[in-house]
Amino acid sequence: MLTQKDIFNALSERHGLENQKKFANSCVGIAGLGGLGSNIAVYLTRLGIGKLILVDFDNVDITNINRQNYVLSDIGKPKTKALYNYLTQINPYLNYELHQIKVTSENAVDLFSGCDVVCEAFDKADQKAMLIQTLLANNIKVVSGNGMAGINSANLIKTTNPIKNLYICGDNQSDISDGLGLMSPRVAICAAHQATMTMRLLLNQNTI
Amino acid sequence: MKIKVNGEFLTDFSGNINELLQKQNLSPDRVAVEYNGQILSRENFNNVSLKDGDIVEIVHFVGGG
Numbered sequence: 103m104l105t106q107k108d109i110f111n112a113l114s115e116r117h118g119l120e121n122q123k124k125f126a127n128s129c130v131g132i133a134g135l136g137g138l139g140s141n142i143a144v145y146l147t148r149l150g151i152g153k154l155i156l157v158d159f160d161n162v163d164i165t166n167i168n169r170q171n172y173v174l175s176d177i178g179k180p181k182t183k184a185l186y187n188y189l190t191q192i193n194p195y196l197n198y199e200l201h202q203i204k205v206t207s208e209n210a211v212d213l214f215s216g217c218d219v220v221c222e223a224f225d226k227a228d229q230k231a232m233l234i235q236t237l238l239a240n241n242i243k244v245v246s247g248n249g250m251a252g253i254n255s256a257n258l259i260k261t262t263n264p265i266k267n268l269y270i271c272g273d274n275q276s277d278i279s280d281g282l283g284l285m286s287p288r289v290a291i292c293a294a295h296q297a298t299m300t301m302r303l304l305l306n307q308n309t310i
Numbered sequence: 311m312k313i314k315v316n317g318e319f320l321t322d323f324s325g326n327i328n329e330l331l332q333k334q335n336l337s338p339d340r341v342a343v344e345y346n347g348q349i350l351s352r353e354n355f356n357n358v359s360l361k362d363g364d365i366v367e368i369v370h371f372v373g374g375g
Contacts, residue, residue, distance in 0.1 A: 138375045225375035227340040231352075234342045234369075238349040251374040264316075265344040265367050278374035289375075 139223030140171035141293035222246040248272035250292035252282030271295035
């Protein structure tokens with residue numbers, strides 16, 4: 103059995119010891135564990151972020167498998183539990199805090215107040231707006247996914263910083279409600295943008 | 311009156327934040343608005359009337375995730 107030290111040393115070898123110490127002492131929240139959130143969680147787990155707060159009310163559905171980090175045997179399970187089972191196979195020594203609840207403007211600050219950064223990974227536009235307003239009003243940094251539907255070029259997905267403490271990843275345009283569909287690689291690119299910006303913020307790199 | 315919205319000057323507008331969103335065909339429940347460096351809650355969109363020199367950043371959200 104690999105020890106916590108074995109994994110920390112291996113991560114330090116790839117990421118650099120100083121970076122790894124910072125990752126290990128960081129806490130990141132992920133709001134929504136769908137196409138964006140489940141992929142972000144995997145990237146941040148591979149980075150060795152010390153504490154991840156994972157929040158989603160939903161169960162895995164067969165229509166999630168096209169882009170979300172779940173497998174057929176996860177169908178029907180809570181996304182929090184299914185993701186936890188996968189993440190602990192990557193790194194069993196991180197602190198995973200699971201909440202199978204719906205995020206609201208009432209509970210968002212309680213859920214995420216201890217986080218260095220929160221990744222907004224909801225699918226509905228009004229929920230994105232609600233969470234971002236709530237967290238920014240409490241001076242919590244947010245990295246949000248906005249516009250990754252359809253089959254347009256990967257190069258249209260970018261990271262911007264339009265508002266203080268708010269980083270937006272996406273093409274800002276393609277809307278699922280226009281019937282564009284959601285395809286795994288493009289969603290994963292957006293998730294990787296979010297994970298990259300989160301990583302940079304944890305290392306005090308505040309520029310996009 | 312001159313205000314700056316998402317980096318561009320707007321000279322032909324007077325009203326509050328909700329009216330500005332309406333003019334831009336944006337739904338108030340799908341945006342985040344920063345007003346002179348401060349995030350605004352949706353309940354305040356009606357209360358903030360824009361004045362000369364104000365700087366507004368509007369982020370409009372689309373669905374998918």
